[in-house]
Amino acid sequence: xxxxxxxxxxxxxxxxxxxxxxxxxxxxxxxxxxxxxxxxxxxxxxxxxxxxxxxxxxxxxxxxxxxxxxxxxxxxxxxxxxxxxxxxxxxxxxxxxxxxxxxxxxxxxxxxxxxxxxxxxxxxxxxxxxxxxxxxxxxxxxxxxxxxxxxxxxxxxxxxxxxxxxxxxxxxxxxxxxxxxxxxxxxxxxxxxxxxxxxxxxxxxxxxxxxxxxxxxxxxxxxxxxxxxxxxxxxxxxxxxxxxxxxxxxxxxxxxxxxxxxxxxxx
Amino acid sequence: xxxxxxxxxxxxxxxxxxxxxxxxxxxxxxxxxxxxxxxxxxxxxxxxxxxxxxxxxxxxxxxxxxxxxxxxxxxxxxxxxxxxxxxxxxxxxxxxxxxxxxxxxxxxxxxxxxxxxxxxxxxxxxxxxxxxxxxxxxxxxxxxxxxxxxxxxxxxxxxxxxxxxxxxxxxxxxxxxxxxxxxxxxxxxxxxxxxxxxxxxxxxxxxxxxxxxxxxxxxxxxxxxxxxxxxxxxxxxxxxxxxxxxxxxxxxxxxxxxxxxxxxxxxxxxxxxxxxxxxxxxxxxxxxxxxxxxxxxxxxxxxxxxxxxxxxxxxxxxxxxxxxxxxxxxxxxxxxx
Numbered sequence: 001x002x003x004x005x006x007x008x009x010x011x012x013x014x015x016x017x018x019x020x021x022x023x024x025x026x027x028x029x030x031x032x033x034x035x036x037x038x039x040x041x042x043x044x045x046x047x048x049x050x051x052x053x054x055x056x057x058x059x060x061x062x063x064x065x066x067x068x069x070x071x072x073x074x075x076x077x078x079x080x081x082x083x084x085x086x087x088x089x090x091x092x093x094x095x096x097x098x099x100x101x102x103x104x105x106x107x108x109x110x111x112x113x114x115x116x117x118x119x120x121x122x123x124x125x126x127x128x129x130x131x132x133x134x135x136x137x138x139x140x141x142x143x144x145x146x147x148x149x150x151x152x153x154x155x156x157x158x159x160x161x162x163x164x165x166x167x168x169x170x171x172x173x174x175x176x177x178x179x180x181x182x183x184x185x186x187x188x189x190x191x192x193x194x195x196x197x198x199x200x201x202x203x204x205x206x207x208x209x210x211x212x213x214x215x216x217x218x219x220x221x222x223x224x225x226x227x228x229x230x231x232x233x234x235x236x237x238x239x240x241x242x243x244x245x246x247x248x249x250x251x252x253x254x255x256x257x258x259x260x261x262x263x264x265x266x267x
Numbered sequence: 268x269x270x271x272x273x274x275x276x277x278x279x280x281x282x283x284x285x286x287x288x289x290x291x292x293x294x295x296x297x298x299x300x301x302x303x304x305x306x307x308x309x310x311x312x313x314x315x316x317x318x319x320x321x322x323x324x325x326x327x328x329x330x331x332x333x334x335x336x337x338x339x340x341x342x343x344x345x346x347x348x349x350x351x352x353x354x355x356x357x358x359x360x361x362x363x364x365x366x367x368x369x370x371x372x373x374x375x376x377x378x379x380x381x382x383x384x385x386x387x388x389x390x391x392x393x394x395x396x397x398x399x400x401x402x403x404x405x406x407x408x409x410x411x412x413x414x415x416x417x418x419x420x421x422x423x424x425x426x427x428x429x430x431x432x433x434x435x436x437x438x439x440x441x442x443x444x445x446x447x448x449x450x451x452x453x454x455x456x457x458x459x460x461x462x463x464x465x466x467x468x469x470x471x472x473x474x475x476x477x478x479x480x481x482x483x484x485x486x487x488x489x490x491x492x493x494x495x496x497x498x499x500x501x502x503x504x505x506x507x508x509x510x511x512x513x514x515x516x517x518x519x520x521x522x523x524x525x526x527x528x529x530x531x532x533x534x535x536x537x538x539x540x541x542x543x544x545x546x547x548x549x550x551x552x553x554x555x556x557x558x559x560x561x562x563x564x565x566x567x568x569x570x571x572x573x574x575x576x577x578x579x580x581x582x583x584x585x586x587x588x589x590x591x592x593x594x595x596x597x598x599x600x601x602x603x604x
Contacts, residue, residue: 096488
């Protein structure tokens with residue numbers, strides 16, 4: 001019997017914290033080159049879900065399988081060779097040089113008592129070149145703009161050489177222009193064979209780079225499928241409790257426009 | 268000068284500074300000894316044909332050498348432990364006594380002076396109670412499992428305060444004519460009474476501590492990015508941090524057990540080192556070792572050579588360390604913004 005293992009499969013998982021259920025009944029799978037965008041309102045548990053997917057939190061029930069292997073049976077090191085992760089926010093500590101931050105991505109391949117060697121440095125420099133930020137190499141990462149810093153973290157997880165990137169709201173600290181640039185980079189990475197799971201606050205982003213979309217609301221996925229099927233006026237109204245208009249641009253790309261709620265405060 | 272040359276120059280300086288200071292320190296003291304005599308005396312055990320006077324041999328090997336080694340070892344240990352703690356707690360304000368090691372060791376020493384008075388007992392008690400206090404701190408933080416680093420630091424503060432109270436209690440009941448001054452003097456920190464026997468007792472913990480910190484120094488960079496990022500890079504943050512805390516505790520307890528409590532080195536030297544070589548722990552940790560050794564050697568030379576009565580070294584490190592610290596602050600430390 002041939003077992004067809006999915007690259008990444010989530011089976012009916014739930015997570016509770018201090019007896020409070022954060023989410024439950026979530027199942028999906030992704031293949032090589034897939035980009036899954038998880039949409040949903042604030043406080044719906046997207047970040048918690050993301051942290052469960054890469055093993056930072058232990059799920060309460062269900063299974064997460066990487067290449068058919070249960071994530072609970074893998075060490076942190078094994079997980080980190082499959083999954084690269086960029087958290088939503090980063091509290092900067094010491095002003096490390098960009099190259100020193102990027103080379104941290106080689107940690108999964110080094111012994112506990114080793115430091116990076118020349119090969120690791122070369123891989124780090126290549127990651128900088130891939131993303132076009134080689135000129136930042138010796139800058140302090142704490143002094144970079146939000147967009148540059150996000151690229152540095154992307155370079156770091158490229159050094160990890162994972163199969164899957166998990167990005168928690170990768171565009172949340174970026175300006176208008178950098179958001180679209182980052183989504184295009186994600187698109188390119190997916191075309192090169194990486195699979196990507198990201199959360200976002202912007203339904204538009206689902207049309208820009210994803211081929212799968214999930215909408216999360218009230219601790220569950222309320223819909224999952226292709227952007228055209230899932231990002232609908234009805235689903236968005238349901239998720240965000242506002243009226244949304246979908247507009248098709250000339251190049252067939254869709255954008256979502258939230259309509260005014262005519263909120264009046266009694267001030 | 269470009270960045271790379273600057274880096275090489277700093278590394279060369281950091282290697283030679285402690286070596287030069289080490290030999291220069293033999294020249295200082297009440298009894299004048301010439302550089303040639305120092306070299307001859309130090310080489311004498313290897314080349315017995317060299318002629319040296321027995322007085323000089325006694326002064327070099329029994330008085331000055333133990334003290335110089337003690338200054339090097341204590342300075343290096345405190346600076347390394349401080350640099351490591353600052354990295355793994357993501358906080359440049361942290362010093363090696365964060366988790367209660369100094370007050371624990373101080374209590375051990377005070378207790379030993381009260382009940383025994385023998386130097387060896389004091390040293391062993393100080394060492395053991397330093398380790399006990401950090402173990403209690405760590406145990407408490409594991410009981411309250413949520414909270415991580417914050418709980419660890421807070422229990423450190425609590426345990427420090429607790430042992431501080433115990434020290435006061437012992438001072439209160441100690442005989443004010445002989446025991447009390449001895450306790451107070453120990454707590455001020457001094458290298459004046461160090462002998463070779465004291466040093467032999469701390470070789471093993473010092474070496475183990477240094478090997479742990481030097482081996483894990485690059486992993487400290489990962490911990491400095493935060494636990495979640497460290498884990499997503501394949502590290503087990505709790506386990507690696509425990510190893511590093513163990514290494515720092517061995518170093519600090521051993522250092523304090525021979526010198527008493529010497530403040531400021533573990534806080535200021537890592538800062539100075541970071542300004543010279545940058546925050547990468549791969550270089551920072553060995554550089555802090557070198558600079559810590561050099562700094563305490565220098566301070567100890569001042570302490571024994573400046574005026575006729577010896578000033579306790581714990582006082583001098585703060586009196587000299589504080590202006591340096593304030594100067595660094597004024598220079599606009601980019602890490603602090």
